[in-house]
Amino acid sequence: MKSTLSSLERMLLVINHKEADHVPLVLKVFGWEPPPQLKHSSEFERVDKFLAFGIDDTVSLSAPSRYHPDVTTRTWREITDERYPLLFKEYETPKGTLQQIVWQTEDWPHGDDVPLVGDHNIPRSQKFPVEDLADLEKLPYLFFQPNREQLNHFKERTRNVKKFASDRQVLIEGHAGGFGDYAAWLVGIENLMIAAFDRPDFVHQLLDTILEWEMRGIDILLDSSVVDVVIHRGWYECADFWSPPLYRKFIAPRLKKKIQLVHQAGKKFGYIMSTGIMPFLDIFRELDFDLLIHVDPVQGGADLPRLKKEIGAKICFWGGVNSAITLGRGSRDEIRDAVTFAISTLAPEGGLILSAADSLFSDTPWENVRTMIERWREIGTYPIRINLKPTSHSSFPPP
Secondary structure, three states: OOOOOOHHHHHHHHHOOOOOOEOOEEOOEOOOOOOHHHOOOOHHHHHHHHHHHOOEOEEEEEOOOEOOOOOEEEEEEEOOOOOOOEEEEEEEEOOEEEEEEEEOOOOOOOOOOOOOOOOOHHHHEEEOOOOOHHHHHHHHHHOEOOOHHHHHHHHHHHHHHHHHHHHHOOEEEEEOOOHHHHHHHHHOHHHHHHHHHHOHHHHHHHHHHHHHHHHHHHHHHHHOOOOOEEEEEOHHHOOOOOOHHHHHHHHHHHHHHHHHHHHHOOOEEEEEOOOOOHHHHHHHHHHOOOEEEEEOOOOOOOOHHHHHHHHOOOOEEEEEEEHHHHHHHOOHHHHHHHHHHHHHHHOOOOOEEEEEEOOEOOOOOHHHHHHHHHHHHHHOEOOOOOOOOOOOOOOOOOO
8 A cells, every 4th residue: 555645644634534645544452462573562663663564553642640749558458258358448638538449359450459540440349439529529639730750751751752753753642531431430330320310419529520630631731732632531431321411411511621622722632432422423513522532333333324424524433443353253254344344434535544443452363453454455545446245254234
């Protein structure tokens, strides 16, 4: 596939709904074991190897944060009559103590420690750190503004990223939290959804506390003047948990504030949501963000033709091919047809960054990834001209 544009130029064109030289292909990795020619030990090395292989990539920045200097922590482990040991962690703040307790299952990945937030906490927590309004008075001490040393380190990282991205002409992502995800981690997703009905004031105050911290982080990212796209994670903000009325009440108004801040700075806004997106299309159109990231037509239930028709004129889609099932277990024909379906449906007139949603995992076979890349190289050049006749083994019918 011939490249006439830089990766950055190509990415920005399709985000702006214009046809580039070809559809960008970006592969995010999470524990994936690449073939020898793509092995890497750092983000910068990965970008160089992926670009040399002919696919696009990005570099990332995240704003620093810390606990208040007066916060102290204590962690311990207890053996009880229960099946698993219990891990305790306490955060002593100037306003009092926050405590979390988790079951230390065989697959607990953090040893004898308990991180404040994370997906592993939700199903294993006996007690979440935030339970009531009194706890919310303590929470800001765990999301405190960075100190001078952290800001200096961030500035140094920014200089290095800026130089590297400028030399390679790649897009810079700025990651800016996700208040719905943090709320789920801090309270528990079931507790959060019950509280949305029974204690709405508590949920509003919780989300505002997290949002204030995230807005400070966005300010830091925007002040760096190097990020191209600011990204908000929303895995726990999807319709699998939030009904459209609850989303409008709790999520959308706060997300709008982040989007407006980023757009005022002339940057793009990306929203990660890999499942449960279809009930929110009207709201997404109103929010007017730029990128919907990890669009998944299999596990995520994304209706690609409907997405293109209803919001494709305003929002660029990042994804289009399922990773865990299609790339993880699909046949060669199924993978080729999935790529064909995604490109033929979402790529015309720009608006598609092809990717495996949401990442390449440790069990994703290289042969299947190579099949995806081969098909992309065959049909991804603009203007898009594709024969949509499926193979006999295809599970992806044409629209």
